[in-house]
C-alpha cells in the first residue's frame with residue numbers, strides 16, 4: 197500500500213482526468229483529503245459528547261491546529277490573548293478556492309454592505325459573494341456542550357463527505373469561534389474534573405468563569421470592555437460584517453430541549469425589520485429541519501427577547517442572529533428527567549404540544565451527548581438552509597445597506613433625527629473620549645463639526661440605527677403577562693443610553709443644522725487615573741463570595757482600569773478579624789443579603805461554605821467602629837442595614853411587581869452638592885443605574901444623611917422602564933451612615949454597572965478616599 201500522502205496526491209492528480217469522464221471528481225477529492233483529516237476522537241481519546249468528558253483548551257487548540265494542517269478547507273487564526281493569556285482562535289472554513297482568496301471575498305462583502313464603496317455591479321457582487329456566517333460557541337462556560345459541538349462541525353465540513361457539506365462549503369464562509377471564552381473552558385473543565393465522584397460533581401464552579409464578567413460576558417456587545425469581545429468585533433464583525441450569526445448557548449434543564457428563534461417581544465425599535473423577519477424565517481426553517489430529523493422538544497418564540505444591544509451585536513449590524521439554547525444537564529454529567537418533572541418555559545408548556553412547541557419530548561435521561569447532538573443538528577440546519585438561499589441572503593444584505601443610507605426609508609416607527617451633536621467641551625473629558633471610542637469601536641462613523649468644536653453622528657450611515665439606539669433614551673414598552681397582570685419580565689435590562697451611562701451631554705438635531713466636516717480620526721481608549729487613589733496609599737479590600745458575584749468581577753475591572761490597587765478578601769479573611777489593621781475601606785459588591793450571610797451550602801466542600809457568617813459580620817462591625825468605611829453596592833446595602841443596625845429602611849421591601857417594577861433602568865436624582873461624597877460627580881444629567889434596587893427612608897437623621905435623593909413629585913425615569921414612579925418620591929438613593937468612628941455608604945443602585953457607568957464612578961472614589 198502506498199503511503200497515505202502519496203496516494204492522496206495521486207488521486208488529486210488524477211481527479212481532473214476523471215472529471216472529464218464523469219461527475220465523480222468532488223466525491224473522490226473528498227475521499228482523498230478525508231484520509232488525512234484527524235478525527236476529534238483521535239485527538240481527544242473519546243468522542244465529543246462522551247459522558248463526563250470535557251476537553252482542555254489545549255486539546256481544543258491542538259485539534260484546530262491539526263485540522264488547519266490537514267485540510268485546505270480550514271484556516272485557523274489566533275486573534276490575540278484572552279484576559280488570562282490563552283490564545284483566542286477563529287477557524288475560517290470554506291472551499292479551498294474561497295479560502296485562498298479571502299481578501300477578494302472580504303472586499304465583496306464590504307461593497308455589498310456599503311453602497312458608497314461599490315466598484316462592482318450589484319448583480320455581480322451577489323452572484324460571486326458568499327454567505328458569511330459567524331458561529332460563536334460557549335461564551336458561557338458552564339454551557340459545556342459548546343466546548344464540543346465545534347469539533348463535530350469542523351470535522352463534517354473539513355471532510356466534505358456529503359452533498360450537504362459540499363453545498364455549505366461552496367456557498368459559505370464560516371467563521372467558527374470554538375469558544376468565545378477560552379479561559380472558561382479550563383476554569384470550568386478543571387473544576388469539573390476535580391469534582392468527579394464527589395458530592396459536588398456537576399455543580400458550577402465557585403469563581404467567575406470569565407475573570408471580570410462571569411456570565412455577563414455576553415452583555416458586552418456595545419461597551420467592548422473585554423478582550424474577547426474586542427477580538428470578535430475588531431477582526432470578524434468589523435472586517436466581515438456577517439450576514440448571519442449563530443450563538444450557541446444552553447438553557448435550564450427542565451423545559452424544552454432547545455430554543456431557536458423567533459424571539460419574543462419586544463424588539464428594539466431601531467433594528468431593521470427585515471433582520472427580524474430573516475431571523476424568524478431562518479429559525480423556523482431550522483426548527484422544521486431538525487424535527488424532521490427526529491428531534492423533539494423544539495421551542496420557538498419563547499423566553500428570549502430582541503431588546504438589549506448588549507447581547508446582539510449582529511442585529512444592529514445587518515446580521516440575522518440565531519441564538520440556540522439547548523437544555524443543560526449537570527455540566528458533563530447526565531440527569532434523569534421523568535416527563536412529570538418537565539415544567540414550563542416562557543411562552544410554552546413542555547408537557548403540551550402547541551404551535552411554537554409542536555413535538556413534546558417524552559422525558560428520560562439527558563446528558564452531554566444529547567446536548568452536543570442537538571447543538572450540532574441546529575448549527576448544521578442553519579448552515580444548510582442559509583447555503584440553499586445564498587443569493588436571497590446576499591440580496592437582502594445589499595438592501596439593508598441601501599436602506600440605511602436612504603432618507604426615504606425610515607427603519608423605525610420612532611422619529612429619526614438627522615444627527616447627534618456631541619460638544620468637545622464636557623465636564624469629564626475621559627468620559628467624552630470613552631463615548632467616541634465606544635461608538636467608533638461599534639463601527640459608527642463619527643464626523644468633526646466644521647468649526648472643530650463638536651463631534652457629529654449622522655443617522656444616515658451604515659450603522660446609524662445602532663448609533664441612534666445607543667444615543668437616545670429607551671422607552672421600554674409597558675408589557676404585562678396578561679391584561680391587568682404582572683409586568684412581563686424582560687430577558688435582560690431595559691436601558692442602554694451611553695450619554696447617561698458615561699455622563700456626556702449630547703444634543704439631538706432633527707434637521708441637519710450643524711455644518712459637518714471630515715470623518716473624525718479614531719479616538720484612543722482613555723486611560724483612567726483617580727487623584728488620591730491611583731497612587732495606592734489607601735488600603736482597599738474587595739469582598740469576593742464563593743457564590744461568585746458578577747458585580748465583584750466588574751468592580752475589579754473598574755478598579756484595575758482606574759489603576760486603583762486593592763486586595764481581594766474571602767470569607768475566611770473577614771472571619772479572621774483584625775480588618776482595621778489591614779484596610780481603610782471594604783467594598784461589598786452587589787449581592788443579596790442571604791448570599792452574603794450564608795454563601796454556598798451543600799453540595800460544596802466545607803472550605804467553600806458558610807459565607808461571611810456571624811464571625812465575619814462581627815469583624816466588619818469592629819472594622820467600621822474603629823474608623824473604617826464599608827461601601828455596600830445595591831442589594832448588598834440591605835445586608836449592611838441589618839448587619840450594622842442602620843437607621844434606614846427599604847421603602848420597596850415587600851412591594852409587589854404590579855405596583856413597582858424597574859428591571860434595569862436609568863433614573864434621575866437630586867444631588868446634595870454640599871456633601872463630601874458628591875465631589876467629582878459631574879454628570880450633566882445626574883442619573884443612576886437602578887436594577888432590583890432598594891430606595892431608602894432614613895429613620896434617624898442624626899446618624900444618616902441622604903447623598904442622592906429622588907425628587908418629590910418628579911418623573912424619575914430617564915431611560916428604560918419604570919412602573920410605580922411615585923413610590924420613589926422623596927426617597928434616598930444613596931445614604932451616608934455614621935457608625936462608631938467610621939462610615940457605611942449605601943448605594944441604592946449599581947455605581948459601577950458592567951463597567952459602563954463612568955458617570956457614577958466618582959461616587960465610589962469619594963467614599964474610598966475619605
Ligand SMILES: [Zn+2]
Nearest residue numbers: 336339445446
Ligand atoms: Zn448562555
